[in-house]
Amino acid sequence: MRPAQFGILLASVAFAAGPALAEKIFVSNEKGNTVTVLDGASHEVIHTIEGMQRPRGITASPDGKHVYVCASDDNLVRVYDAETYEELPSLPSGPDPELFVLHPSGNPLYIANEDDNIVTVVDVETRQVLAEVPVGVEPEGMGVSPDGKIVVNTSETTNMAHMIDTETYEIVANVLVDSRPRFAQYTPDGKFLLVSAEIGGTVSVIDTATNEIVKKIGFEVPGVLPEALQPVGVRVTADGAKAYVALGPANRVAVVDLGTLEVTDYLLVGQRVWQLAFSPDGKLLYTTNGNSNDISIIDVATDKVLKSVQVGEQPWGVVAVP
Amino acid sequence: MKMKGWLLAGAALVASAAWAVDGTEYRAAVLRVDVPNRPLPISRLDVPPEDLGFAGATLGTADNATTGSFMGQKFTTETVIATPETAEAEMQKLVDAGIWWIVVMADADTTVKLADIAGDRALVLNAAATDDTLRAEGCRANLLHTAPSDAMLTDALAQYLVWKKWDEWFLIEGSHPEDKALAEAYRRAATKFGAKIVEERVFEDTGGARRSDSGTVQVQGQMPAFTQRAPAHDVVLAADRSDVFAVHLPYHTWEPRPVVGSAGLTPESWHPSHEAWGATQFQTRFERQAGRPAQDEDYQVWMALRVLGEAATRTQGGDFAAIHDFVLSDGFDLAAFKGQKLTFRDWDGQLRQPILLAYDKVVVSVSPQAEFLHQVSQLDTLGIDRPETQCKK
Known part of the structure; x- marks a missing residue:
């Protein structure tokens, strides 16, 4: 991209998106042992939080005041004040937490423990473990239905999505998907669940009423080896029209039309694109690119990649708070 | 519960x-x-x-x-x-x-x-x-x-050595049939990926105990002498399935060259x-x-x-x-x-x-190397491909 064009695009985005003054982006850097904080408007790095080991999954409370980080090698969830970056008391997580999801109400937190084949449920206020739910081998992806009634865990070696009732902590259904399921994301209306399978190379679209797979979305990019097309992070726009799928070592984000369930575009981003997050207004999509140590910023309206910003070493997860 | x-x-x-x-x-x-x-x-x-x-x-x-x-x-x-x-x-x-x-x-x-x-x-x-x-x-x-297979393991190492431009190999093989077969796999890999074996020697297994209280004294004299006067080479490649000599090669070669194959940088499934x-x-x-x-x-x-x-x-x-x-x-x-x-x-x-190339502490690289392409699966750049197979099952 030529510098002149770049400048214009950047200016127009800042103007069009008009994020709130305090908007911030938090990026966990798995190898750097840090969280990079970027300003949501300028996309400049404004702070680096240190003092954690192998941060991976990252999320924020619904009010945007607290940021939760899976510190995998610390075996706990670290909590930070999004305003001051002060570290708050940690949450127990069970061993080797990788990914988690917050209940839509902001409590509790559901954590996948890769080493123990369990999902740990933690009350973020009392910091007590509420339950441990046995699931398949190597639990990884976590999703929660918009009504908060079902939390989904994907197990990477068992190759299933386990639907867990958030009231009883019992598994109510299991759906077999393709190899090494990494991420689970509901559509905003809760009617469909998207599950990415990294090694299988597909995203399964599950009808949540029947728990049946209605379609497996495959990916194909000319000039890219099929085995490099490895879907990982998935996000769905607030209007439910489009899904974005990070394709790992293919260095692309696929755009899926959720009406037709067809891939409409592939966006070239940084290397080993891993997880995705929208800006609070939903106008921008941020991608973590693990091998190029940067994030890419995508304009959701036009599906154009606007720019990339260097963060820490091996960025893994990302969350934006208002 | x-x-x-x-x-x-x-x-x-x-x-x-x-x-x-x-x-x-x-x-x-x-x-x-x-x-x-x-x-x-x-x-x-x-x-x-x-x-x-x-x-x-x-x-x-x-x-x-x-x-x-x-x-x-x-x-x-x-x-x-x-x-x-x-x-x-x-x-x-x-x-x-x-x-x-x-x-x-x-x-x-x-x-x-x-x-x-x-x-x-x-x-x-x-x-x-x-x-x-x-x-x-x-x-x-x-x-x-x-x-x-040996063909996969040797191809995996060969790809990395060729990528590294360490393509002149000094091959030392053991004297047992399984060592000979492994050496043959390395010759095949060298031809396949354009490396040159500049010298070949056989390390005879003369029997006796593999270890003794004064073992290193002899080894320190023996291995440098055994690797002396070889033409210029990038690596010393050991084909020693029988575990007779290879692990004694690192730090004992006449020339200061890395050891690969059965010791040093080894191709492994895990x-x-x-x-x-x-x-x-x-x-x-x-x-x-x-x-x-x-x-x-x-x-x-x-x-x-x-x-x-x-x-x-x-x-x-x-x-x-x-x-x-x-x-x-x-x-x-x-x-x-x-x-x-x-x-x-x-x-x-x-x-x-994929095959891991590791030495004692870490995985150094994983083959296939990205630069070696294949029309069906990149993994088929390792080992015996469909057109070459001798299997008639």
């Missing part, structure tokens, strides 16, 4: 049309053929653990059982230790007991004999022998290989330091259960049993024929911490897999 969860999950499965609790029990076996009075390894660190391979079986069975608990499937694995004399009788017993998924850890000749005993009554999975002959004239329709692609989870699961790091054979047995588990999951109650057909179909793939799906070559039953 845990049991209740599973039972309820099972009940939900019955209720859902998408699910059938098939109640199938899958019985597998691991038959390990130990050669008595085998010489001790040079390094005491290389003494094989007593549960070599079996520990991989324990983990593979446990992983299958966890998945099976959601499917109403049970997995059991019988482990048997035999000698070359008792191996065939033990195989016959397993087949007669109706076990049709038998993982074998034995040398190439024994593996072929055992596969022939199994015939069409059982599938045999070779989790130990790397010999290329087993994938060529020794191949069998009922024999699959989770162990990589390494205790491997952490990429979720491998840490395998390592910690394995170590917690076995109390030691996993070795190649453990990983290869684990894969052999996970193939069964994966096929049982996908076929949902499949019998021998259904599982056999599925494993060899396009629909089959195995995730095994190598960053991509692993599948079987239909021409010789070999499992395609």
